[in-house]
Amino acid sequence: MATHALPLSAEKTALGTIYEWIGTADHKKIGLMYIVYSLLFLVIMGIEAILMRIQLAHANSTFLSPQVFNRLFTMHGTTGVFFVAMPILFGFGNYLVPLMIGARDMAFPRLNAFSFWMTAFGGFLLYASFFAGVGLSQAGIAPDVGWFAYAPLTSPVFSPGHNTDYWTLSLLLAGVGSIAGAANMIATVLCLRCPGMTLSRMPLLAWMNLVMGGLILVTISPLTAAQLMLMVDRYIGGHFFDVAAGGSVVMWIHFFWIFGHPEVYVLIIPCFGFVSEIVPVFSRKAMFGYPAMVAASVGIGFVSLGVWAHHMFTVGMPSYGNAFFVLTTMVVAVPTGIKIFNWLATMWGGKIRFATPMMFCIGFLFQFLIAGLSGIMLATAPFDWQLANSYFVVAHFHYVIVGGILFSIFAAFYYWFPKMAGRTLDETLGQWHFWMFLIGFHLTFDFMHIPGVLGMPRRIYTYEAGRGWETWNLISSIGVVFQVAGILIFVFNMIRSYAKGVPAGNDPWDAWTLEWATTSPPPDYNLARIPEVLSRRPLWDIKHPEDPDWRYE
Amino acid sequence: MSTHPAVIESNAASWTLPSRGKVGMVSLIIAESAIFTIFIAAYIFYIGKSISGPSPHEILRIPIMTTICLLSSSLTMHWAVTALEKGQTSVFISFWLLTFALGAIFIGGTAREWHHLIVDQGFTIQTNLFGTTYYSLVGLHASHVTAGLIALFIVGAFGLAGKLKREHSERCEVIAMYWHFVDAVWVVVFTVVYIIGR
Numbered sequence: 001m002a003t004h005a006l007p008l009s010a011e012k013t014a015l016g017t018i019y020e021w022i023g024t025a026d027h028k029k030i031g032l033m034y035i036v037y038s039l040l041f042l043v044i045m046g047i048e049a050i051l052m053r054i055q056l057a058h059a060n061s062t063f064l065s066p067q068v069f070n071r072l073f074t075m076h077g078t079t080g081v082f083f084v085a086m087p088i089l090f091g092f093g094n095y096l097v098p099l100m101i102g103a104r105d106m107a108f109p110r111l112n113a114f115s116f117w118m119t120a121f122g123g124f125l126l127y128a129s130f131f132a133g134v135g136l137s138q139a140g141i142a143p144d145v146g147w148f149a150y151a152p153l154t155s156p157v158f159s160p161g162h163n164t165d166y167w168t169l170s171l172l173l174a175g176v177g178s179i180a181g182a183a184n185m186i187a188t189v190l191c192l193r194c195p196g197m198t199l200s201r202m203p204l205l206a207w208m209n210l211v212m213g214g215l216i217l218v219t220i221s222p223l224t225a226a227q228l229m230l231m232v233d234r235y236i237g238g239h240f241f242d243v244a245a246g247g248s249v250v251m252w253i254h255f256f257w258i259f260g261h262p263e264v265y266v267l268i269i270p271c272f273g274f275v276s277e278i279v280p281v282f283s284r285k286a287m288f289g290y291p292a293m294v295a296a297s298v299g300i301g302f303v304s305l306g307v308w309a310h311h312m313f314t315v316g317m318p319s320y321g322n323a324f325f326v327l328t329t330m331v332v333a334v335p336t337g338i339k340i341f342n343w344l345a346t347m348w349g350g351k352i353r354f355a356t357p358m359m360f361c362i363g364f365l366f367q368f369l370i371a372g373l374s375g376i377m378l379a380t381a382p383f384d385w386q387l388a389n390s391y392f393v394v395a396h397f398h399y400v401i402v403g404g405i406l407f408s409i410f411a412a413f414y415y416w417f418p419k420m421a422g423r424t425l426d427e428t429l430g431q432w433h434f435w436m437f438l439i440g441f442h443l444t445f446d447f448m449h450i451p452g453v454l455g456m457p458r459r460i461y462t463y464e465a466g467r468g469w470e471t472w473n474l475i476s477s478i479g480v481v482f483q484v485a486g487i488l489i490f491v492f493n494m495i496r497s498y499a500k501g502v503p504a505g506n507d508p509w510d511a512w513t514l515e516w517a518t519t520s521p522p523p524d525y526n527l528a529r530i531p532e533v534l535s536r537r538p539l540w541d542i543k544h545p546e547d548p549d550w551r552y553e
Numbered sequence: 554m555s556t557h558p559a560v561i562e563s564n565a566a567s568w569t570l571p572s573r574g575k576v577g578m579v580s581l582i583i584a585e586s587a588i589f590t591i592f593i594a595a596y597i598f599y600i601g602k603s604i605s606g607p608s609p610h611e612i613l614r615i616p617i618m619t620t621i622c623l624l625s626s627s628l629t630m631h632w633a634v635t636a637l638e639k640g641q642t643s644v645f646i647s648f649w650l651l652t653f654a655l656g657a658i659f660i661g662g663t664a665r666e667w668h669h670l671i672v673d674q675g676f677t678i679q680t681n682l683f684g685t686t687y688y689s690l691v692g693l694h695a696s697h698v699t700a701g702l703i704a705l706f707i708v709g710a711f712g713l714a715g716k717l718k719r720e721h722s723e724r725c726e727v728i729a730m731y732w733h734f735v736d737a738v739w740v741v742v743f744t745v746v747y748i749i750g751r
Contacts, residue, residue: 107573183580187573195568217580221587228588229595232689237679240595240689246602246682255591 025109026524027094030116032420034091037120039491041083044127046487048076050480053444057477059465069461070144071163075126077147078167081263082174083123085405089270090115090181092412093209095420097185099515100203102194102533104526107187111180118177126170129163143167146459148260149230151241151252156234165234168227175220175227182216185209194514196533200294201553203513203536204287207294208273211301215266218305223259226252250315257308265304268368268400269297271408272339275361278415279343281511282358283350286537286549289342296335296342303332313381314388322381329379333372340369356430357509360411363438367403371396374449389459392452398445410437410490417494418508422520423501429493433486440482447475512537574727582734585697589738592693593745596686600750606681609751612674613687619662620743623698626655627736634729637722646712649725652732653705656698663695687746694742697735704728 021029052072055064064072094112098105106112129142143163145153154164189210193202230252232238239245241252280287287293309317309325343365352358374396378384387393410433418424451469463469507516517539518527535541535549601608633648667688670676678688708728711717717725 108577179581179584183577183584186580187576190576191570191573193570213580214583217584218587221584222591225588225591228693229592229689232678232685238685238689239679239682240685242682244604245685246599246604247685248598251595251598255595258591 023113025105025113027098027106027109027112028420028522028524030112031091031093031095033116034087034094034119037116037123038084038088038091041079041087041123043487045076045079045084046484048072048079050484052076053477053480055461056463056473058474059463059467059470061462064461066461067144070146070459071142073459074143074146074167078126078143078171079123080401081147081267082171083119083126085267085401086174086178087116087119088409089212089267090119090178092274092409092416093185093205093212093270094181096416096515097188097206097209098192099518099522099526100206100513101189101192101197102514102527102530103188103192104530106184107191108184111184115177115181115184118180119174122170122172122174122177125173126166129166132162132166141166148256150256151230151233151249152243154230154234154252155241164230168230168234172224172227175224178216178220179224182213182220185213186217189213194530194533196531197538200291201533201536204276204290204293205270205273205513208269208276208297211297212266212269215262215269215301215304219259219262219266222255223263226255226259229255250312253312253315254309257311261308261311262301262304264397264400265300267405269301271364271405272297274408274412274415275343275364277511277513278357278361278411279346281415281509282353282355282361283347284353285346285350286512287342288345288348289338290536292338293342296338299335300332303328303335307332310379310381310384313384326379326381330376333376336372340365355414356425356427356434357411357415359431359434360407360414363434364404364407364411367399367407367441371399371404374399387452389457390452391456391458392449394458395445395448395452398448402441402445407441410434413490413494415509416515417497418504419515419520419522421498421501422504423497424504424508425493425497425501429489429496433489433493435486436482436489437486440479440484440486443479443482444476445479447472447479507539512540514538517542572723574724575730578727578730582730585734586738589693589741592686592690593741596690596745596750599682599686603681603683606684607674607676609683609687609746612670612676613747613751614666615747616662616666616743619659619666620739622655622662623659623736623739626652626659627733629655630729630732634722634725637717637719637725640719642712642715642717645717645725646709649705649709649712653702653709656702656705656732660695660698660702663691690742691746694735694738697738701728701732701735704731 021033024030051064052069055061055069094106126143132141141161141163143149143166145159145164145167149164149167152158189202189206193199199207229238229240233240233242239247241247241249243249276287276293307325307329309315309321310329313322313325374392378387378393378396414425414430451472454468454472456463456467456469456473463473504520506519508520509516514527514531514533515522517531531538535553537549541548541550629648630652633645633652636642636644636648676684678684705728708717708725
């Protein structure tokens with residue numbers, strides 16, 4: 001019998017396993033790599049936050065120097081948006097969407113791998129900045145220009161070292177990866193659906209990823225363009241943002257927020273998808289108002305492109321300019337409200353099961369609503385003139401990002417971990433995680449609104465005593481302890497359940513979308529036979545042939 | 554008692570979806586359009602705002618010949634792909650190479666124009682705001698034409714080696730979409746830089 005050499009990736013040696021993962025184009029492996037990568041950066045970002053909250057817990061603190069503090073908030077924000085939130089959402093999307101639409105992989109598997117590695121190297125490049133200063137006059141030259149890197153602070157005159165360049169180049173890399181990933185997702189959703197799965201029968205998570213992809217194409221590109229302009233200014237003496245030559249720094253601000261505002265919708269829209277998958281299953285009721293959910297999400301995507309200057313009310317635009325953006329920002333709340341009502345209507349009359357994924361979704365609903373309300377407050381320009389660049393804004397956007405996005409991501413973890421790892425996460429530990437994190441989140445971010453209203457600016461490394469800010473800052477910092485406890489429980493839960501958890505089986509939640517029709521974890525080919533789908537809940541139809549959904553849709 | 558049919562009529566046989574190559578290329582074109590839109594917005598906003606140095610009116614000469622070459626290359630590209638769809642490989646390769654040549658003339662003409670501006674007239678990206686925006690916008694476009702020429706060259710090499718048949722026409726059509734996009738961008742850039750801005 002002839003012996004054939006296995007390809008290196010098939011060997012069960014350590015090197016073979018490494019090669020298998022580095023060289024993979026399989027959407028499930030790439031999805032997992034995105035998720036693990038994001039979790040590592042989530043921890044790093046959390047450490048940056050912990051350091052900042054220690055510094056801010058007391059007035060006149062000298063725990064950190066102002067230079068270090070500036071680097072921390074810049075890195076915390078940049079890491080959070082580009083190397084935690086985007087990758088983790090791409091990770092879940094890459095893993096789940098082909099399974100949900102009955103496909104065998106993404107439309108362009110090798111491009112998928114390219115996207116992941118571009119993003120990964122972007123993150124490594126950004127963090128190389130901490131070390132690259134060794135040997136030069138300044139040890140450690142991480143960017144310190146804020147995550148939005150306003151001109152003219154980023155001009156060669158005011159940022160003479162290379163820290164801004166690390167910011168620019170790492171985000172350019174990540175941006176290319178994101179645009180490629182978005183094109184891939186759009187092609188996957190439009191071109192690879194299994195027979196019978198019309199767009200109106202597609203799971204809402206697939207719809208949300210489609211909208212997210214479309215939004216990324218027109219959102220990341222302006223940032224790429226602005227960064228190319230910044231590079232022209234910094235490297236070859238251009239004058240895009242050079243006021244002395246007639247350039248405009250307000251132009252950077254416009255271009256950045258033309259990216260920056262739709263970007264946050266890029267982040268939240270897949271989270272809407274997670275909630276839309278989980279809430280129906282744990283309410284034992286099909287999603288209420290599917291067409292309205294799709295229309296609202298597409299509407300949010302479009303309207304979000306026209307609200308960017310609500311980040312610029314204090315820049316000095318004329319009154320009609322401000323008024324236009326006040327109105328568009330308020331308009332975007334309407335489709336968002338429709339979605340919240342639809343989730344509530346799904347729960348209404350259902351048989352709710354308060355398992356951990358559902359708890360995190362309920363937390364999402366409350367907290368996203370409150371975050372939206374503080375957003376509407378900020379949308380009124382005169383009120384914003386009092387609150388811009390204060391801790392009220394910081395509280396608002398962390399309420400959305402932590403209270404909304406992160407909570408829904410935790411829900412997604414508890415819901416889909418059994419599918420990805422083959423074992424369920426421990427429910428008791430999950431409840432501990434939820435409650436500890438909930439307490440910590442509210443301690444930190446509820447009370448953070450108050451110093452904002454009392455006038456505390458953001459991005460200050462310390463503050464003087466006697467302003468009335470100390471107590472609230474101390475409470476915010478104490479909340480961090482509970483959040484850390486929650487995260488540690490979560491990590492412990494994942495590691496222990498991966499090793500010794502209860503085997504999950506195909507369908508531990510009695511759900512209705514196609515990823516639950518295959519084994520946990522799925523085989524490389526996803527589904528043995530590509531199904532033909534007749535309704536929005538194909539697995540319900542398979543499990544209940546006497547009462548299929550297609551009779552009612 | 555249900556009167557519904559036991560089985561819904563199967564759609565499997567007639568299930569057709571768009572081609573992923575075309576959807577991917579359309580997505581890329583949308584993203585690139587957004588990048589160009591930002592550069593064009595900056596160019597338009599900065600018209601007339603240079604504090605010193607030459608103005609467009611003084612220094613720019615309208616590149617009529619290179620524009621005609623680039624725009625007709627879209628036509629030859631279309632003819633090439635249509636020929637390949639019919640299996641006429643020799644017609645295809647002739648028009649494909651002609652497209653490449655016209656694109657190369659465009660790049661060569663731009664290079665000559667820039668050589669004259671930079672070396673003879675000392676007008677660089679650093680000179681003033683107009684210099685910065687002009688070289689950035691036209692250069693961004695030229696880099697996209699160059700990327701397209703590289704793709705055309707590779708496909709042309711395969712074509713000359715006789716490897717391209719009718720079944721490859723859809724992939725060539727995807728490249729043609731990119732080439733038409735590059736042309737359309739030039740129409741906008743030309744209008745903004747050489748007509749409006751002067």
